[in-house]
Amino acid sequence: MASKKIITVFGATGAQGGSVVKAILGDSKLRDSWTVRGITRDVSKPSAKALESQGAETVAVSLLTLSLRTNLRYDIEANLDDASTLKSALKGAYAVFAVTNYWESQSADVEMKQGKAIADAAKEAGVSHFIWSSLPNITELSKGVLTNVKHFDSKAHIETYIREIGIPASFFLPGFYMSNIPGGMMRQLPPNNDWTLGLPIPTSSPVPLLNTVDDTGKFVKGILLNREKTLGARIYGATAYYTLTEIVKEFQEVFPEAGKSAKAVELPHEVYKGALGQAGMPESAQEELLQNMRLLNEFGYYGGAKLDESHSILVDKLTTWKEYAAKAKPFAELK
Structure with missing residues (x-):
């Protein structure tokens, strides 16, 4: 039997x-041919234990240091500032799914250092x-606007680096998180508590x-199953694509009573930034998120790219x- x-x-x-992890371990065929080594901050927390119960190895990772502990019973210390020490963490891996979190440090330099370290170790x-x-x-994309x-x-800079060092790679570009909308960007506002x-x-x-x-795992599963087709490609x-009007319209269809007065509105830029400021975000983050929103209208999140080619690799709906709206917790009381 092949390993x-x-x-x-x-x-x-x-x-x-x-x-x-869920997409691979939840697919009987993939589970028979793949072993998942999950990297997380704390292998003792319930979410990590849940991965182990599904059959994944787990690895503890911090912002700058990596402590590896798996059911193979070995421990390794690695430092994301030193790509050579990460080799042990990736030892024997055929594939890697790598993601970093800019918002933990709110530093592009820190994120790029982390991403490049992982890429170097993978190579x-x-x-x-x-x-x-x-x-x-x-x-x-915006030509400097x-x-x-x-x-x-x-x-994107890390992606460029990955291409430059010649790793066989595919690039998954996640869209706008649906989870940002219920109870966050879309909520009840005074005086009438309209959604x-x-x-x-x-x-x-x-x-x-x-x-x-x-759905992230569905795309990554498609990438793995279509390696030759997706090497070097961007998967959107x-x-x-939904307009804000369509998002509200479908909310109304799911929740016809609560959605009677629901609406989408365009906020003045300063009002939007002011709300972020009241939530405790610094001026730099306010401007960053404003420009992030402006991207959608002025240049397109993906620069106007169509999604058909990316969908062609999928085997799951x-x-x-x-x-999503029908099951979202912030909307649960509307049923």
């Missing part, structure tokens, strides 16, 4: 990484398929929505916004 291929999954208890370890969770370079969307640009989706862009702006927790991870 199983190992896929190392960074952020295994997070939205994206956890979805990848050193001879990984055959490196899957990087990337995003478009907005400074370039939007220069502060750092959490996009930093991931309102308020963003600093026209309500006709197209938004590529992704059910990150359930979204179900479909994606979640629609209507399906």
